[in-house]
Amino acid sequence: MIKIVKFGGSSVASSQQFQKVKDIVLADDSRRFVVVSASGKVNKDDNKITDLLYLCHAHIKYNISCDHIFNMIEERFLTIKKELNLSYDIQKDLDLLRSQLDKNIDLDYLVSRGEYLTALLLAEHLGYEFVDAKDLIFFNYDGSIDYKKIKEAFDKIVNDYPRLVIPGFYGSLPDGTLRIMSRGGGDVSGSIMANVVDANVYENWTDVSGILKADPRIVKKPKQIEVITYSELRELSYMGASVLHEEAIFPVKHKNIPIHILNTNDPTSAGTIIVDTVEDEEANGNEITGIAGKKDFSIITVKKSHMSNEVGTIKNALDVLEKYSVSIEHLPTGVDSFSIVVESEAIKPILYDVLLQIKEKCKPNELTVIDNISLIATVSRFMKSKTGMSGRLFTTLGRENINISVISQTSDEMNIIVGVHNDDYERTIKAIYDEFEGNKGESK
Structure with a gap:
């Protein structure tokens, strides 16, 4: 050993x-x-x-x-x-x-x-x-x-x-x-x-005694995560959870060496174990692994009639952002429109140049920018096998009168990302946590 x-x-x-x-x-x-x-x-x-x-x-x-x-x-x-x-x-x-x-x-x-x-x-x-x-x-x-x-x-x-x-x-x-x-x-x-x-x-x-399901500054006494996969941790780390450097996952992942997060000041605490995969695991009441988010994103939306019949419109817009080395967070699309989600800090100094070049290359009918957006990720390896989780999340936010600007979910169904106004950031995290954890934690 x-x-x-x-x-x-x-x-x-x-x-x-x-x-x-x-x-x-x-x-x-x-x-x-x-x-x-x-x-x-x-x-x-x-x-x-x-x-x-x-x-x-x-x-x-x-x-x-x-x-x-x-x-x-x-x-x-x-x-x-x-x-x-x-x-x-x-x-x-x-x-x-x-x-x-x-x-x-x-x-x-x-x-x-x-x-x-x-x-x-x-x-x-x-x-x-x-x-x-x-x-x-x-x-x-x-x-x-x-x-x-x-x-x-x-x-x-x-x-x-x-x-x-x-x-x-x-x-x-x-x-x-x-x-x-x-x-x-x-x-x-x-x-x-x-x-x-x-x-x-x-x-x-x-x-700290492991990784928590939500930010304790927002949710009072959130439950501790007992076991989390490397992939889930990557999602949470990227969205702001910072107990472990996100690059620390890669050297151990392919060898499936567990990472055990422990507290020097409380060495008897169970901590959080991070593994590559969890075989034949039952949810045992754990519907979500964790919630994390970041503030201050901008959404650039391009609308163009009959865009679905054209080739290269989205690529042309992405080429502009690549030219300025701006990382793209999400890219939701519609039939005649698409939106590019970027960090506001990265786009702000070059925004007008970027918009001008997108106009020239894409020739849109409409080009808009929305600022002050927060992205919040709800992460769970159980999401694929449990039906209705997305519906519960959206119903909860609707009940709280929280408007959603962006929705993103990949085919692996490990997380759901929603974009809301910065003013609704804390309220959104509380609402999602309360819906899936109930009285296991207590919102502030």
Whole structure:
């Protein structure tokens, strides 16, 4: 049994959190390989180390001293070392980093030091061997992961050191240059390692007890999701649910390695298990897996008589958006019309240019834009086998006098996406949750 365990920033924010991590790791002998993020916020008014490092770089760029910011970083690590009575000379690493704070410092290198320093202290605290991610996580120049090279490096290291602590969030390119991932990339690092070692499970420890069926800021005490498929999680993550970095799914998906979301502050909680498929599963009262959404979309609608008899009208419009690198969220169509749903922020600076070119290429009878639209996804792997779920959803929204601007559902019937006005965003999520979960949760 091998478990890859990854701890997020909140799990290593203080010496007290370090001790919780140690208790968790040492409680299970299969937790041999630990991936760790940079130290996060101690409390809501505190700062994440990664944010402070980004801020240092911004100050350096504009010739502003970042000494006061770096002092905060230094104090965090020195406090953890002192309170845990660690012997590693982290002051030496901090002094070196301070001496490198000039305009020549590489952003990826600077920002990666949060994970690097945190992992050094955690390795000593656990009694595990520290391995720099640059010597273990390798990327090709196109950003893809070099699994073969990672496997070869890992096999050499693990022969000498069977228990490892690895910084998350970064690796190296073929020329040795450091490369960081997008924010939350430590989740991806853990997933890569789970793939390489063929782990039985990838435990992702954070500050929440799994994934909830709805945003707790909107729905009071929403039910926790016990089991969710990778595909369902992708749908929820894309629409705003952010417990796990959405790219963390891919390295483990094809090997069907489960991801277990767990709470460092409540280690006995069951958490949420993420798997590729669930065989022969009964719904057992679980009609929906979860609800998630995003605000601020725009709908461009093209109306043209006899459009169904023409070839290329929709393609011409999409070519315009591709020219401006605008991602399309949804594309509902009718006989003589189609609508393109895009993020308002992406289209706003170029809207008039886009509309002008669509007019020229498509020659529509009517071209309109609607703003302030929210997209809300209701996700469920049970949707295909249970009749009437769509009807219940639309009936519920009708009863609540919520007008629907867009409806989208793919043939796999895993989710239903509705577009409503931003003003109806919270009300829509509450209504859908109450309809399918009833008294299992309580709306605010």
